[in-house]
Amino acid sequence: MTPWMWFWAPQLHLPFSGNLAQQIEPNTDWFFNGIQPKAGNADVEKQAFNIASYGKQLGLLTEVLLSIADAESVDPKKAAESLARLKEIRQKIEDLKSENAAKPAEAAVALLDKLRADDRQQFDIVLQRYTARPET
Structure with a gap:
């Protein structure tokens, strides 16, 4: 095909023929940016989330609460470990809050x-x- 006939040249795009570079790291900033200023500091929430995710914190709380409510439902040793871990997380988050105050x-x-x-x-x-x- 001659260069002066470029407008008749077909544009053919096969699968995987374009740019294959892709960022696969999840972007979770939308979640923390959604925190209203009256509700808290989004930066502190993000750093606290990096210490222990909400699911991890809820799991520890559930184990401790179940051990109090029904001693037979959760192994006492596991409940004691969860309580110790929960206290550690709380202390780290309190330190984080005081640093950012x-x-x-x-x-x-x-x-x-x-x-x-x-x-x-x-x-x-x-x-x-x-x-x-x-x-x-």
């Missing part, structure tokens, strides 16, 4: 410092807004 304030201070350096007039407006009226 100051981050919003630090981010706000950094943003205010940047605003003061970039636009002093807007900084004064923001400062006046938060110092002029009583807290609600």
Whole structure:
């Protein structure tokens, strides 16, 4: 086929003839980004999920609760292990929360410092807004 007749050239696409590169790592950010700001901190939730998934936490809670409700339904040794693991997870998550407690304030201070350096007039407006009226 000659180059000046390119518009009559058939476009044939066989299976596996295109780009075969594919990202197979699951993207779970949609789940944590769906957490409303009033409900909690999505970053902390994601880090807590990495410590122990919700299913893992529920499984441990179920074993401990069943051992309390019906001692014969769960092996006491397994229930004690689950309780110990649950306490460990709780401590790690509490540590995580305390580490992240100051981050919003630090981010706000950094943003205010940047605003003061970039636009002093807007900084004064923001400062006046938060110092002029009583807290609600």
